[in-house]
Amino acid sequence: MKKIVVLTGAGMSVESGLKTFRDADGLWENYPVQRVATHEAWLEDPEYVNAFYNMLRRKCANTQPNEGHRLVAKLQDNYDVTVVTQNVDNLHEMAGSKKVIHLHGELMKVCSSRDVDDPRYHKVLTPENPDVAPGEKAGDGSLLRPFIVFFGEAVPKIEDAVVEVSQADILIIIGTSLVVYPAAGLLHYAPQGCPVYLIDPADMGHRSGVTHIQKGASEGMKELMEML
Numbered sequence: 001m002k003k004i005v006v007l008t009g010a011g012m013s014v015e016s017g018l019k020t021f022r023d024a025d026g027l028w029e030n031y032p033v034q035r036v037a038t039h040e041a042w043l044e045d046p047e048y049v050n051a052f053y054n055m056l057r058r059k060c061a062n063t064q065p066n067e068g069h070r071l072v073a074k075l076q077d078n079y080d081v082t083v084v085t086q087n088v089d090n091l092h093e094m095a096g097s098k099k100v101i102h103l104h105g106e107l108m109k110v111c112s113s114r115d116v117d118d119p120r121y122h123k124v125l126t127p128e129n130p131d132v133a134p135g136e137k138a139g140d141g142s143l144l145r146p147f148i149v150f151f152g153e154a155v156p157k158i159e160d161a162v163v164e165v166s167q168a169d170i171l172i173i174i175g176t177s178l179v180v181y182p183a184a185g186l187l188h189y190a191p192q193g194c195p196v197y198l199i200d201p202a203d204m205g206h207r208s209g210v211t212h213i214q215k216g217a218s219e220g221m222k223e224l225m226e227m228l
Contacts (some may be wrong), residue, residue: 002019004079006072006169007161007186009086010198011175012217013148015066016091021085038151042113045227050132053146055128057107060089068174068217069095071225084161084186085175088148095101101157112138117156158186165189172224174199174217197224 009103010018035041036052037051038098051156073096082099092100109116110132112121121138136144149155165171173196178184190196196210197218204212213220 009176061127064097105148
């Protein structure tokens with residue numbers, strides 16, 4: 001069975017009603033990145049940071065996967081599929097994708113602030129109970145913090161993503177500008193001769209060896225399904 005790796009960015013979830021972080025009216029809105037998405041911000045005012053992510057979870061509570069997410073999951077009928085996503089939503093999982101690597105963390109999870117990656121202290125929040133209360137603690141006694149890779153922190157799952165991409169028979173990239181590292185560097189690990197398909201409505205200019213489908217996630221995936 002051929003192996004497909006799908007690399008997705010913020011454009012994947014736009015049709016589900018989730019704004020991208022970097023657009024003018026994006027998720028950061030009136031919150032400076034330095035106040036809500038850095039380790040320094042967390043140390044300075046953890047309650048403020050948790051309140052921001054509580055707000056984001058409430059906003060995402062009723063979000064549903066779009067046709068693009070569902071078509072990515074449908075690829076599993078005929079291929080061994082791994083999704084590598086820069087997104088912190090769980091829409092790929094909701095659509096049925098079985099193997100998902102989250103490079104930047106998961107919005108609906110919280111964790112120990114002493115050891116972010118210790119799974120014993122991970123807690124999954126629900127749309128019904130999306131908030132972390134002020135002073136709420138993890139099982140190790142440290143404050144609960146968002147399971148999000150803050151700016152300046154290492155991206156622990158990048159090595160897993162490199163392994164997946166280096167074994168791909170087909171690489172599909174959806175809704176990412178490929179300018180944010182380290183994720184942008186993943187393209188370089190695709191095996192020689194591996195077909196690369198890029199689905200994005202923006203004009204990306206010519207990229208050697210890349211087939212660009214200049215459409216949004218859902219329409220682009222429909223076209224790609226016919227090509228495959």
